[in-house]
Amino acid sequence: MISSAVIMSALELGCIYALVALALFLSFRVLNIADMTTDGAFTLGCAVSATLAVAGHPVLALPAAMLAGACAGFVTSGLQTKLGIPSILAGIITNTGLYTVNLAVMGFSSNVNMMKAKTIFAMLQPGLGGAYKLLPVALITLTAAVLLVVFLKTRLGLSIRATGDNPDMVRASSINTGFTITVGLCLSNALTALSGAVLAQYQKTADINLGTGMVIIGLASLIIGETLMPKGKLWSKALGAVLGSVLYRFIIAIALRLDLPSECLKLISAVIVALAIGLPAIKSALKPATKGGNAKC
């Protein structure tokens, strides 16, 4: 009942959205910040990519989108570290502002039609044949995942990880948490925007609402990945984010095959995320009360 075309597109979309899962791995898991900028940054990536592709620069569109995403992350981190706005609120504020920015990038129109625009996929099609979509997106995502893992092992990466793990300790080891949070959020939003940028060229359209609910979709993928992969190592966590994202797309594809209306997808995502994050609490509630139930040391 599932054709190879469906599998192909699930793989392709999974790889594209995996960048959001990786971004949230960095902000939500590593830095311990629920970054609500994600939705807006995704749309920003779409908008920048679509506009530049229409202008004839599909390749330049990707780094440009990443830069735009990093700027969005910079604003959120500034609100948080310089003005002392709580992290969730800081993200929501940036996200709200981005709505106008995104419309402006698309020339104050709610969508960009890219039917006649040249995309990176169109450029690669003659050389790659049937895999002209899957190969480049898989390459981009895996490169991003490898670079992210390597980065997190560098001195700067260690400081960012420690910031999310124990801020008290970080300040006592001469690291400026304001700086590490800024770098982390710039990087994660650059990844999110890259995801949006690739998606816009993939589906040849950009829309102001593309990013809505993206943070939940990304979290769902991340959490699915975490349940699949062994805990501990960084690379296994990053790989889990990618796998989780692909699996999430398969779940969606199956749901659509079962004639579930596509309007239900966001509700399903929300339920998956709520259940997955709440799982430890649900487990301990179902278990008979044992002494010292809190296993965290």
Place this chain on the structure above:
Amino acid sequence: MLKIHNISKTFNPGTVNEKKALSNLNLELAKGDFVTILGSNGAGKSTLFNAIAGSFVVDGGSIVLDGQNITNLPDYKRSKFIGRLFQDPLKGTAPNMTIEENLALAYMRASRGTSPFSMVSSRDRKEFREKLAMLDLGLEDRMNHPVGLLSGGQRQALTLLMATLVTPKLLLLDEHTAALDPATAEKVLALTKKIVAENAITCLMITHNIPSALALGNRTIMMKDGSIVMELAGEKRAAMTTEDLLRAFHAQGVENDRILFSAEMK
């Protein structure tokens, strides 16, 4: 080495909760001084440490460390040359990172000029191993284990190593053995003594244990209501017994069950 001149700090000024935590406090430390600090709860001992470490900016006065005025320096910049241990052993280490990664973080204080994108080198790793072996806890064979798996005592010993990995100009020990069991506390205290002596680190240590306040270091001060009410050094300190000091406590009106208890335990 450290010159604290007339510092004051009032929390919640102008409210019913107003609390004068430090009042015109003066303290001067020579290089290599090891000062133990006694005082009841709320005497301002930890507030003094917070002022030195830069957790807040003092209302008045100045703090000069090794010729540099650090009164208005942010905390993360001061921690380049001030090492600090807290009572809570969980505060000093990142639980989800490995022992090696924690040490690498502590080592960054020394690595000015190295690229932020550089990684832990095999030379660093070898040095970490050697230093860990000195703790005699077998941690050198567990460098890739997350710190969260260690016991409180092991974590505190590791924190001590991290705080002194790059020899600090000043080491602040805030009852760093109080949360450990007696045997482990003894061990961490012995380690502290060894590391401080070997590197001639200028050190301030808060304790509620009179015997160890007298046994460790070369000076003892007693705090009350945000200022220093008694100072012991030299012969006067050497001749002081636990009972004498306890009497001195009463004379100063410093009442503290924990201090009494620790004295009686002896």
